[in-house]
Amino acid sequence: MEILEVEQKIDWNNLTFSITPTRSMYFATCDLGGEWEPGDLIPYGDFKISPAAGVLNYGQGVFEGTKAFKTLKGRDILFRPDRNAKRFIKSAERLCIPPVPEEMFLKAVEITVRDNADYIPPVGKGSLYVRPIIWGTGPVLGVKPAPSYTFVVYVSPVGPYFKGGMRALHLKVTRYFHRAAPKGTGNAKAIGNYAASLYPLKLAKEREFDEVIYLNAANENLVEEVGSANIFILKDNVLKTPKLGGSILPGVTRDSVIQLAREILGLEVLETDVTVNDVLFADEVFCTGTAAVITPIGKITTDDDFQVIGNGEIGSLTRKLYDTLTGIQRERIEDTFGWVHPVPMYK
Numbered sequence: 001m002e003i004l005e006v007e008q009k010i011d012w013n014n015l016t017f018s019i020t021p022t023r024s025m026y027f028a029t030c031d032l033g034g035e036w037e038p039g040d041l042i043p044y045g046d047f048k049i050s051p052a053a054g055v056l057n058y059g060q061g062v063f064e065g066t067k068a069f070k071t072l073k074g075r076d077i078l079f080r081p082d083r084n085a086k087r088f089i090k091s092a093e094r095l096c097i098p099p100v101p102e103e104m105f106l107k108a109v110e111i112t113v114r115d116n117a118d119y120i121p122p123v124g125k126g127s128l129y130v131r132p133i134i135w136g137t138g139p140v141l142g143v144k145p146a147p148s149y150t151f152v153v154y155v156s157p158v159g160p161y162f163k164g165g166m167r168a169l170h171l172k173v174t175r176y177f178h179r180a181a182p183k184g185t186g187n188a189k190a191i192g193n194y195a196a197s198l199y200p201l202k203l204a205k206e207r208e209f210d211e212v213i214y215l216n217a218a219n220e221n222l223v224e225e226v227g228s229a230n231i232f233i234l235k236d237n238v239l240k241t242p243k244l245g246g247s248i249l250p251g252v253t254r255d256s257v258i259q260l261a262r263e264i265l266g267l268e269v270l271e272t273d274v275t276v277n278d279v280l281f282a283d284e285v286f287c288t289g290t291a292a293v294i295t296p297i298g299k300i301t302t303d304d305d306f307q308v309i310g311n312g313e314i315g316s317l318t319r320k321l322y323d324t325l326t327g328i329q330r331e332r333i334e335d336t337f338g339w340v341h342p343v344p345m346y347k
């Protein structure tokens with residue numbers, strides 16, 4: 001009965017990357033210096049918050065993003081949620097937020113997905129985006145950690161992150177804005193990082209670019225990442241991605257692509273410095289992320305010039321990596337890495 005209701009409400013063929021309210025969300029709380037109490041599922045919806053909440057005044061919040069899929073074997077699976085659990089802990093520590101233990105994170109994600117499993121799109125139609133998030137919700141006036149915290153996991157069925165589905169993007173290299181500074185919060189999934197990226201993205205979109213390529217704040221010859229995705233280039237059969245430092249988010253998809261390229265495709269992969277010229281004159285360029293999956297980049301514009309990458313379409317390695325990654329996520333290809341995490345039946 002419930003499944004029918006959902007099918008009537010959601011147009012699986014036209015999903016976009018936007019929020020669709022679902023049945024329930026996980027909700028837990030913790031005091032500063034205390035332990036997280038086990039939380040529970042509550043109906044998805046609004047809740048009350050103090051105007052003096054740490055998150056509303058000083059941006060004390062961190063989040064994660066992972067996805068659940070229906071697979072060709074008829075299972076509901078998550079992709080490497082343990083990596084998100086670990087990154088969530090690191091992000092929380094950076095913002096003085098009590099970290100959610102890995103086991104609690106996984107259980108929270110699993111029970112939220114299980115309870116909303118009828119919102120996971122059919123194979124080939126999209127995925128269920130999972131958003132674990134912690135906010136400092138207790139009231140605070142001086143700049144200091146909030147006295148209490150709220151951990152929520154909510155989900156939404158989603159389609160492609162970039163409008164128009166799988167197509168080669170046109171990106172703008174910005175020299176006017178930095179996403180993150182060395183020793184800042186760029187390697188944490190801090191909510192404020194994303195607020196600061198809205199204006200550069202707005203300017204880029206007004207000029208018909210799809211996204212922004214950010215440079216290293218200490219050395220503007222070096223490329224860091226795309227707004228919400230990591231970047232890779234292929235040149236002469238060597239795959240390169242900017243090495244992790246203080247200001248690059250260690251993407252789960254980035255790590256997966258490195259392993260797939262090395263172990264399945266036998267490619268040389270370097271985590272190294274990548275210059276603007278390396279990117280402009282690469283054979284293939286693509287970006288990776290839970291939301292972006294693997295998205296080809298067909299054209300890049302700088303302040304002085306523009307460059308078409310390859311023939312401006314998806315490159316053959318990009319296509320191979322995309323097919324392999326999504327093949328594992330849909331259980332069309334055997335998972336030899338142990339990345340597929342079936343969602344247990346809690347009911």
Ligand SMILES: Cc1ncc(COP(=O)(O)O)c(C=O)c1O
Nearest residue numbers: 228229230249251252253289290
């Ligand atoms: C700034 C930034 N870089 C990279 C990524 C890609 O990370 P992941 O592959 O874990 O989604 C994301 C998205 O989560 C992001 O927000």
